[in-house]
Amino acid sequence: xxxxxxxxxxxxxxxxxxxxxxxxxxxxxxxxxxxxxxxxxxxxxxxxxxxxxxxxxxxxxxxxxxxxxxxxxxxxxxxxxxxxxxxxxxxxxxxxxxxxxxxxxxxxxxxxxxxxxxxxxxxxxxxxxxxxxxxxxxxxxxxxxxxxxxxxxxxxxxxxxxxxxxxxxxxxxxxxxxxxxxxxxxxxxxxxxxxxxxxxxxxxxxxxxxxxxxxxxxxxxxxxxxxxxxxxxxxxxxxxxxxxxxxxxxxxxxxxxxxxxxxxxxxxxxxxxxxxxxxxxxxxxxxxxxxxxxxxxxxxxxxxxxxxxxxxxxxxxxxxxxxxxxxxxxxxxxxxxxxxxxxxxxxxxxxxxxxxxxxxxxxxxxxxxxxxxxxxxxxxxxxxxxxxxxxxxxxxxxxxxxxxxxxxxx
Numbered sequence: 001x002x003x004x005x006x007x008x009x010x011x012x013x014x015x016x017x018x019x020x021x022x023x024x025x026x027x028x029x030x031x032x033x034x035x036x037x038x039x040x041x042x043x044x045x046x047x048x049x050x051x052x053x054x055x056x057x058x059x060x061x062x063x064x065x066x067x068x069x070x071x072x073x074x075x076x077x078x079x080x081x082x083x084x085x086x087x088x089x090x091x092x093x094x095x096x097x098x099x100x101x102x103x104x105x106x107x108x109x110x111x112x113x114x115x116x117x118x119x120x121x122x123x124x125x126x127x128x129x130x131x132x133x134x135x136x137x138x139x140x141x142x143x144x145x146x147x148x149x150x151x152x153x154x155x156x157x158x159x160x161x162x163x164x165x166x167x168x169x170x171x172x173x174x175x176x177x178x179x180x181x182x183x184x185x186x187x188x189x190x191x192x193x194x195x196x197x198x199x200x201x202x203x204x205x206x207x208x209x210x211x212x213x214x215x216x217x218x219x220x221x222x223x224x225x226x227x228x229x230x231x232x233x234x235x236x237x238x239x240x241x242x243x244x245x246x247x248x249x250x251x252x253x254x255x256x257x258x259x260x261x262x263x264x265x266x267x268x269x270x271x272x273x274x275x276x277x278x279x280x281x282x283x284x285x286x287x288x289x290x291x292x293x294x295x296x297x298x299x300x301x302x303x304x305x306x307x308x309x310x311x312x313x314x315x316x317x318x319x320x321x322x323x324x325x326x327x328x329x330x331x332x333x334x335x336x337x338x339x340x341x342x343x344x345x346x347x348x349x350x351x352x353x354x355x356x357x358x359x360x361x362x363x364x365x366x367x368x369x370x371x372x373x374x375x376x377x378x379x380x381x382x383x384x385x386x387x388x389x390x391x392x393x394x395x396x397x398x399x400x401x402x403x404x405x406x407x408x409x410x
Contacts, residue, residue, distance in 0.1 A: 132410070
């Protein structure tokens with residue numbers, strides 16, 4: 001078992017000896033795909049592109065060797081085991097990874113950035129304390145809902161949330177991806193200062209190229225000219241309100257639409273069963289995970305409307321990615337994620353009611369000119385390039401480092 005664990009963490013010698021300046025820490029990283037993993041990947045990529053030494057610290061995941069070999073920056077992975085009922089997520093165990101620990105003891109950072117408050121967050125804090133450097137922590141997710149899915153005891157969930165807040169209280173600066181996330185963080189008990197640092201997206205494409213992508217992908221997917229293409233991209237978990245989407249579509253299943261769903265998660269089997277139970281098997285197609293970003297970009301371009309009624313998400317990348325490809329989103333009025341939406345200008349909002357949601361879909365299906373106009377506006381108002389975001393991040397890192405040195409007399 002120990003020899004097998006060691007095999008996972010072989011890093012080329014030239015990378016082992018390289019001094020690291022910025023550490024990006026997250027419990028998920030490609031090939032595991034979710035918004036936070038892609039955020040961490042884009043931070044690492046663009047920091048490297050801007051001439052900074054950067055390393056990623058993250059648990060091992062199956063088929064991760066290809067990602068390690070392709071990355072222009074070092075990725076240090078440590079032992080992990082699957083989290084029950086939360087496929088494909090894993091629980092990291094760095095202290096049983098001898099090779100990783102040898103590498104870890106040689107790493108030198110000037111600043112560390114944790115994108116989660118769990119195992120890698122604890123490692124980031126340990127590095128900050130040991131090396132006397134600042135820790136930045138971004139609050140990305142509604143952790144309470146994750147805990148409640150697996151732990152059916154409110155006192156235990158409250159204790160787990162408190163543990164998370166203690167982590168953020170130890171950070172030198174706490175970031176959130178959009179202002180609407182702050183109430184959740186306050187509800188959890190955090191009282192300190194927060195900074196809004198937006199997420200970016202990497203799907204910028206000229207309009208003429210998008211039109212060609214759209215035509216090619218719609219043909220590949222077998223869509224008829226009169227069919228409206230609806231799209232959902234994200235974890236296939238009930239917290240994403242996928243049941244709400246399916247219940248809404250069941251109300252208009254005689255209309256000419258096709259829903260394509262991209263992603264995976266613990267609820268895939270149950271989702272397939274619900275699709276059949278609602279008689280939507282001819283209307284809904286599950287495409288599974290798509291690791292090829294260019295293919296996902298073409299699928300976004302082919303869609304007419306992006307369905308995202310999630311109350312679980314804070315600042316979903318998938319909405320921004322769809323917007324970059326001129327595909328507007330239909331979201332719920334009271335959702336945190338909908339902060340970026342100006343109703344009927346760069347997206348659409350409805351009440352949290354399946355009939356209202358279905359009626360809105362049907363109305364937009366009948367008015368493709370509105371979809372096109374709002375999609376065009378979304379591409380100019382919701383999307384922001386990762387390169388632009390990271391330029392801001394670099395300046396913020398420098399300010400944090402200067403403040404840290406003044407505070408600690410360095």
